[in-house]
Amino acid sequence: MVSEYKKAGVDLNKVKEIHDYIAKEISSTYRNVLLGAGHYSGVINFNGVKLALHTDGVGTKTLLALKSGVIESVGIDCVAMNVNDLVSIGAKPLALVDYLAMERPMEDVVRGVMSGLIKGAVESDVEIIGGETAIMRDVINGFDLSCTALGIDVNEIKDGHDVKPGDVVLGLKSNGIHSNGYSLIRKLINDGKLSFNDWKDEIMKPTRIYVKPILSVLNMIKAAAHITGGSFSKLNRVTRYRIELKMPEPQDVFKEIEKAGVPHEEMYRVFNMGIGMVVFTSPEYKDDVIRSIRKFVEVYELGKVSEGNGIIIQTYKNTILHL
């Protein structure tokens, strides 16, 4: 069966093959690397100081930003996509650079993007220390935006190595769709199955930045997972043990997207379904972690880690999925 996402031009298996090839190739350059490709961020050791670097873009959400005139959101998204991945491995975001490629100089895009980047930077307590703006008429349609963030203070790398059966899995509420799955959303819009006019505000909401809640519980959690491309199917990056989750009711926009023709299971492979960040903690810290995170964002107890393997999801419709 060909997935809706593949029909929209994104073949997740093909992308995974490429990622695996790249991870293997670049590992030939490793000497001081503590965490390399395939993790939420790379970490390198410099004279005992652990430095984390992460790069990510906002995907094709830029096309909807142009269509709606809501540009600022993708600036925030771009910061979020990077700082959320940095805190996922236990690094404190320090600095950021952006790469903005445009088909032609577009002042509204530059202003909107910069405004969003700065809002995101303030929220994450990072400084934007540089960037590149490239005009590439024949390579870019509209604009493409990516960022790279530098993190430090990685006391203990949170790569999930000590996650074990019995650990608790918590979910931090998302702000909406965030920044993944937009090729599929655009296809639904273009096919007339989803009304951009009716759902524009929801679709253009920026990604939530989880820096403050995660840093507040860093010494009490074992791992965190930013829910982005591949969504819950990527939780086995954290642990190979079995993960069983009962998902809450997602925001209405996800139901509307599903109604537009996306299979129920695929929704949980492509979208965050209301949960933008997942944390793993041992039972004795659970209440403290929940209390601390709640000061910043709504948090759900989703489930637990158990013996065996696989990712088992009980959806909001009470369907059981094996991702």
Place this chain on the structure above:
Amino acid sequence: MVSEYKKAGVDLNKVKEIHDYIAKEISSTYRNVLLGAGHYSGVINFNGVKLALHTDGVGTKTLLALKSGVIESVGIDCVAMNVNDLVSIGAKPLALVDYLAMERPMEDVVRGVMSGLIKGAVESDVEIIGGETAIMRDVINGFDLSCTALGIDVNEIKDGHDVKPGDVVLGLKSNGIHSNGYSLIRKLINDGKLSFNDWKDEIMKPTRIYVKPILSVLNMIKAAAHITGGSFSKLNRVTRYRIELKMPEPQDVFKEIEKAGVPHEEMYRVFNMGIGMVVFTSPEYKDDVIRSIRKFVEVYELGKVSEGNGIIIQTYKNTILHL
């Protein structure tokens, strides 16, 4: 008069306006920044450790890479564009991440780019600790490649603050066109004024990596300037004093491009004209600096810094240009 580069879709004045706007905006996020936007790299202070970050892409050279099948070069270019800028401010490159955006999964592109990135990384002694590969059919035509590099060991930031009249200006030979001016080159090719078939090998040569020669003279130079977009017209980033340079005979490919219809003066505003990196040193160190650099690459004594201001270039045709 409309420049050839502007006709090719790149308005350097418009780009400069945007860069200035961005530099002003992002400076609002500065607290620990030692060197911000507008310099070759950003530098931030973390507990007394100076960390440098730089991001840059390879521009529209990717389209010619696809046309010729010479993909590896742009991988090397992308490393070079970043590490050369890092050493320009006196930072030792440590780690790198790449951002590869493609219109569809293209195995030959992934393999070629990775091979080039790894060659560049080995030459610059950096480790590739992560990256992002994005498939964006409706945003990207062909592929776009950018990287971000992290540098450390910035003992003294080489921002040119102590450059003064009497200082000597040296030029390190380029490997060819490197990675700037390709929108103009493609226009000349598309207009039938420049034969890509005849000049493919020269046009697709990778950017020279200057990490080893520059690091070898770091304690003897005051500043270094990577010659990229804007070319020699950007030397006033280093000093506002007058810079007088006598340029050597450039490689044949530059003469061929000029013959294809680019005004002589514009050649020195867009292309490196045979000099990929410029260093500033005081007269007493000149001979030692030249001796040390020569172990790695050909070096020319180009001229000197003097009282007054402006950038005065005596071209290989003995024309005097005020850039």
